Amino acid sequence: MDAAAVVDTALVHIDPAIGLTDAEVAERVAAGATNAFTPDSSRSVWNIVRSNVFTLFNGIVFTCFGILLVLGRWQDAIFGLAAFANSIIGCWQEFRAKAALDRLALLNAPRARVRRNGAELELAPAEVVRDDILVLRAGDQVPADAVIVQGRALQIDESMLTGEADAVDKNAGDDALSGSIVVAGEGDAQVVRVGADSYANKFAGEAKRFSLVSSELRTSIDRVLKWVSWIIGPVGLLVLNAQMMVAGGWIVAWQSGTWVQAVVNTIASLTAMIPLGLVLMTSIAFAVGAAKLAARQVLVNELPAVEGLARVDVICLDKTGTLTAGEIEFDGAHPLADASADGAQVLAWYGAAPDANATARCLREPFPVDAALRSERYIPFSSARKWSAVSFAGSSIHAVAGTWVLGAPEMVFGDAASDRTGELGRTVVDLASTGRRTLVLAHSDSALEDADVESERLPAGLRAVTVLTFREQVRPDAAHTLAYFRSQGVGIRIISGDNPRTVAAIAREVGLDVADGFDARKLPEDDTALGEILETEQMFGRVTPEQKKRMVVALQARGHTVAMTGDGVNDALAIKTADIGIAMNSGSAATKAVARLVLLDGQFSHLPDVVAEGRQVIANIERVSMLFLTKTAYATGLAILFGVMVLEFPFLPRQLSITDGLTIGIPAFFLALMPNAQRYVPGFLRRSLSFAIPSGIIIAIALTVYTRSAMALGVSEPQLRTGSTIILAIVGIWVLTVLSRPINRFKALVIGAMFIALLVVFTIGFATEFFQLVDPGEQAAWLVAAVTICTIGAIEVVRFFHIRFVARSMAAALATPRPSAQATTAAASA
Secondary structure (H helix, E strand, O other): OOHHHOOOOOOOOOOOOOOEOHHHHHHHHHOOOEOOOOOOOOOOHHHHHHHHOOOHHHHHHHHHHHHHHHOOOHHHHHHHHHHHHHHHHHHHHHHHHHHHHHHHHHHOOOOEEEEEOOEEEEEOHHHOEOOOEEEEEOOOEOOOEEEEEEEEEEEEEOHHHHOOOOOEEEOOOOEEOOOOEEEEEEEEEEEEEOHHHOHHHHOOOHHHOOOOOOOHHHHHHHHHHHHHHHHHHHHHHHHHHHHHHHOOOHHHHHHHOOHHHHHHHHHHHHHHHOOHHHHHHHHHHHHHHHHHHHHOOEEEOOOOHHHHHHHOOEEEEOHHHHHEEEEEEEEEEEEOOOOOOOOHHHHHHHHHOOOOOHHHHOOOOOOOOOOOOOEEEEEOOEOOOOEEEEEEOOOOOHHHOOEEEEEOHHHHHHHHHHOOOOHHHHHHHHHHOOOOEEEEEEEEOOOOOHHHHHHOOOOOOOEEEEEEEEEEEEOOOHHHHHHHHHHOOOEEEEEOOOOHHHHHHHHHHOOOOOOOOEEHHHOOOOHHHHHHHHHHOOEEEOOOHHHHHHHHHHHHHOOOOEEEEEOOHHHHHHHHHOOEEEEEOOOOHHHHHHOOEEEOOOOHHHHHHHHHHHHHHHHHHHHHHHHHHHHHHHHHHHHHHHHHOOOOOOOOHHHHHHHHHHHHHHHHHHHOOOOOOOOOOOOHHHHHHHHHHHHHHHHHHHHHHHHHHHHHOOOOHHHHHHHHHHHHHHHHHHHHHHHHOOOOHHHHHHHHHHHHHHHHHHHOHHHHHHOOOOOOOHHHHHHHHHHHHHHHHHHHHHHHHHHHHHHHHHHHHHHOOOOOHHHHHHHHHO
């Protein structure tokens, strides 16, 4: 459905100056015509259940579980209970994280501004009703589909809904789509569609939903699961055929009933191949990380974003609200010697204007309104132009005749504002170099014409009247946080709309080695050239919103993973384009709506916490994945070897449950949540497989050699299975120990507890009976010892070379630019 065709409902006449009355609101609430539609900021309940329960491999496991129950072999169906437990734990952990995130999202939801009974009110978006009059100002996000009834230089950005990059001018009769953002001007709009019928909700517009964060963990694990899904069918048939042949052939096995054991053996081989717990551990690690960050007042809008910031190698910072506290205060007025007009009344009007931004509102106290002025023509401020202009009605009043312009000196007077040979340039440069923000009030004898307003152009004959300065308080945590990122090899780019000298002065306060900064008006239009400049320059001033977005794209094109922080509506496009967007809670609703992370208390110092959580998730899941993938490798190798060699599978499913639980599943749960500050380096799956595959092959060969040798010694089937279980249990504990190095007290406790649990299983009477563990016999015992020692030695050799391979690959990865999220996603899908 075309976005332009959304608003097709006939308008009920409502006086925009008054809005709805209380009775009319009550009538619409009773009719259900409210905007009560609250999409989850985090994953929905159904998505959580589906991702943890309704998966391909859960389907295979539960099918095998059901078959064993039907066959009366419930003792061998323990793995099914483990799969149930995995699903329940995964859902429970994510539900807890979701509850915390949703509570925070509810407390920090954007507000809607409406006019009722002639007064402006701020409401929750859900309280808006059909026919409400919305009062729209720069920075607002439209809460419901509406029609503009009046506006002044109103511009709305619909890019998050329609893909249209440029802001759209809106006049009376035009539609305003829910989820779009007001970027300039002001106006009133009458609501025509609410709730589930509105454009953003009905078509899941991007402003109200969060596309998937690129996650190397998730894509890598999905790739492994896809590989296993391709081979599990053919390997299963191969194993089943071998087990039926061992039982005397298909016909004999069916007639004698030995097919039951053949099916049980096949199920044992198939369930061992599935790295079921790896998905669970990843989900839990993400969920716990998000919950821990929520306790630190960081709202995570999508769980893999926890991983995302750990992969970032360039962070772009908006100055206001990020490096500085975002609270601006008036510093002083500096009249110019050749000024022929006094702009005090005009400054008072700018400070009291309904659409005054934070900077203009600072003028209210030093310039109180003595006599009310009424604007005749007005060009509102926009972050792209960085100036506004006004002509007043009754222009015969000499004090305010003509046109008045308030804006950034460089945007109003161009290069003259930085030329020290002139009074204006000298004043602006000297003041900006002290770290103060500067604005200029200029005057022209010519009044604004309709054509000037339409084309948003400056009047001719402008003369500077006064340079205004404003101060911002540098955040006390900014210097420490930036030092942390520099120490971690993360590039820093400060991108601001302010004077480059002002931004450079503040950058020097927070420890950055910059001179005067780069004036963004001199940036090239070519993205390749822009990327080259971004590689060498750290600080940019006079940057427009579109340039911020272009900078992010240019960095991504050069192979960087980019984070963008900000709080203003002018940051929204760049924040959405970045791999990881981070918004301050003090920022506009539009900015928070598209960010992956929101710093609820506005503390910039939380970013190292987010990086640390992401690194913990990545490093621990990499370690855990080697456990699970080693199991998948040896299980697949065993299935193929025993299928080709037509040997009876050397384990019962219940015996594999011992090794799965005590050498992989339970310890992996603890290892996945341990502190880990290892620096992120791309190539998680390659590093994991470089250990898991050779180790798995060694274990599979060792068990095959043991089986062949035990058969040659005439060892009975129960003794052979017991010996195989002992070998796999001890080797599994050793693999766990190898991957846990360096060993600390906590890791030693986990490993020791698992070893004790294994001793209990192999020595307690009812346990040995249940798991069908018997004395393997003296000859078999010596064989078990020999095979175990040789296998452990071979795994140590693998680990020796693996450590050196990882060191070389990490050094190579750090020496080359990282792929961006887009490139990573493309490579993962290739």
